[in-house]
Amino acid sequence: xxxxxxxxxxxxxxxxxxxxxxxxxxxxxxxxxxxxxxxxxxxxxxxxxxxxxxxxxxxxxxxxxxxxxxxxxxxxxxxxxxxxxxxxxxxxxxxxxxxxxxxxxxxxxxxxxxxxxxxxxxxxxxxxxxxxxxxxxxxx
Numbered sequence: 001x002x003x004x005x006x007x008x009x010x011x012x013x014x015x016x017x018x019x020x021x022x023x024x025x026x027x028x029x030x031x032x033x034x035x036x037x038x039x040x041x042x043x044x045x046x047x048x049x050x051x052x053x054x055x056x057x058x059x060x061x062x063x064x065x066x067x068x069x070x071x072x073x074x075x076x077x078x079x080x081x082x083x084x085x086x087x088x089x090x091x092x093x094x095x096x097x098x099x100x101x102x103x104x105x106x107x108x109x110x111x112x113x114x115x116x117x118x119x120x121x122x123x124x125x126x127x128x129x130x131x132x133x134x135x136x137x138x139x140x
Contacts, residue, residue: 023111030108033076034123040073041101041125048082049097049129056131058084065099076105080122086131093131100124 048065052058062082069079083098103121112119 023114026108026111030111033105033108034103037073037077037101037103038123038125040069040077041099041123042127043072044069044079044082044101045097045099045125045127046129048084048099049095049127052084052095052097053129053131061097065097069099069101073101077101077103077123094128095131096126096128098124098126 044065047068048061051064052061055061061084065082066079069077078101079099080102081098081100083100085096085098087094087096101123103123106121109119
């Protein structure tokens, strides 16, 4: 009794489907890596904006951004820059923190070149956060 029945053309079908399957799997892994880095970039900018809004210390906010990003995605990307801008709209001061990261784990870049696309390895997120007013009555 045969368990596997051999059909003509099954090797040809596998030869056509297998590269496509590998391409799809590599695409899913690459998008997963990019989403992890984007999540880390968002968390870093959010935490830096929150810290700057509370203490108005730019050096500390940059350290918070680097630490937050490194705890989430340090093996996949590097922080290229943290930019802090303060703006005023007539009522409140706002801190805008922009974190720029660059993907270093680029093992699946061949997927994009096979699709005829060149994807950016640099990601950027900006967060606007209101600066807390220090009037001496509240100590955080």
